[in-house]
Amino acid sequence: xxxxxxxxxxxxxxxxxxxxxxxxxxxxxxxxxxxxxxxxxxxxxxxxxxxxxxxxxxxxxxxxxxxxxxxxxxxxxxxxxxxxxxxxxxxxxxxxxxxxxxxxxxxxxxxxxxxxxxxxxxxxxxxxxxxxxxxxxxxxxxxxxxxxxxxxxxxxxxxxxxxxxxxxxxxxxxxxxxxxxxxxxxxxxxxxxxxxxxxxx
Numbered sequence: 530x531x532x533x534x535x536x537x538x539x540x541x542x543x544x545x546x547x548x549x550x551x552x553x554x555x556x557x558x559x560x561x562x563x564x565x566x567x568x569x570x571x572x573x574x575x576x577x578x579x580x581x582x583x584x585x586x587x588x589x590x591x592x593x594x595x596x597x598x599x600x601x602x603x604x605x606x607x608x609x610x611x612x613x614x615x616x617x618x619x620x621x622x623x624x625x626x627x628x629x630x631x632x633x634x635x636x637x638x639x640x641x642x643x644x645x646x647x648x649x650x651x652x653x654x655x656x657x658x659x660x661x662x663x664x665x666x667x668x669x670x671x672x673x674x675x676x677x678x679x680x681x682x683x684x685x686x687x688x689x690x691x692x693x694x695x696x697x698x699x700x701x702x703x704x705x706x707x708x709x710x711x712x713x714x715x716x717x718x719x720x721x722x723x724x725x726x727x728x729x730x
Contacts, residue, residue: 531614531660532561532597536579536587537605542570545606550574553603558614565591585671585681592666599624599660608701616697617660622690626658626699635698658700665690674724675717683721683730 533553537546542564550572553562562574565587570576579590588602599617603609607628617624628636669688672680685692724730 530561530597531558531599531601531617532563532595532663533609533613534563534565534588534591534595534600534602535605536565536584536591536602537570538567538582541605542566542572546570546572548608549603549605552608552610555611556609556613557611560614561595561597563591563595583673583677585677586673589670592663592670595663597663600663600666601626601658601660603658603700606703608703610698610700612697613699614660616695620691621693622662622665623685623692624660625692625694626660627694627696628658628700628702629698630702636702661685661690675720679717679721680724683725687730 533556535549535553546564550562553560553574563577564570564572564574565577565579567578567580567582567587569578575594577590577594579587581587581590591602592600598619599614601613630636665685665688669681669684671677672684674680
């Protein structure tokens with residue numbers, strides 16, 4: 530069994546919870562489903578309360594109670610496909626996913642991006658979602674930094690985690706392409722670079 534975790538704040542459950550729940554329930558392998566929320570919500574899934582407004586720290590609380598072999602974190606306003614966990618077979622520590630983008634197009638991870646993420650001048654690798662062995666995430670939780678996903682990938686890379694990149698889209702990114710840009714991107718990138726200069730990675 531695997532685990533899928535989503536985080537919702539404020540009125541996100543009211544806005545997106547029904548759509549996300551239906552999609553998560555349709556995943557063919559029938560994963561454990563965990564919702565991390567900052568307020569009480571009514572759902573059939575396992576709910577973890579966490580009022581942190583940091584996505585990574587909220588995900589950590591869900592990972593702590595997860596029981597699946599692999600864990601994947603899905604944003605509440607994205608739509609996982611039924612084959613979300615297909616091919617996650619235990620041979621690799623991490624399976625890097627591809628996603629469909631609203632308005633057309635795809636985001637695809639690749640080994641070059643993975644390795645470039647180690648460079649001092651690298652940009653956020655945007656390796657998007659993934660399925661990671663739970664035991665690895667317990668040893669290397671999300672950091673309290675601006676780009677927590679980038680820092681996690683660097684931590685896992687430093688730990689020698691094996692990775693496979695899957696080019697089959699696993700979910701629908703339901704935001705327009707322009708929203709991929711982050712207003713604080715420069716500051717977040719510099720924070721990661723400074724950590725590299727200090728020898729964190």
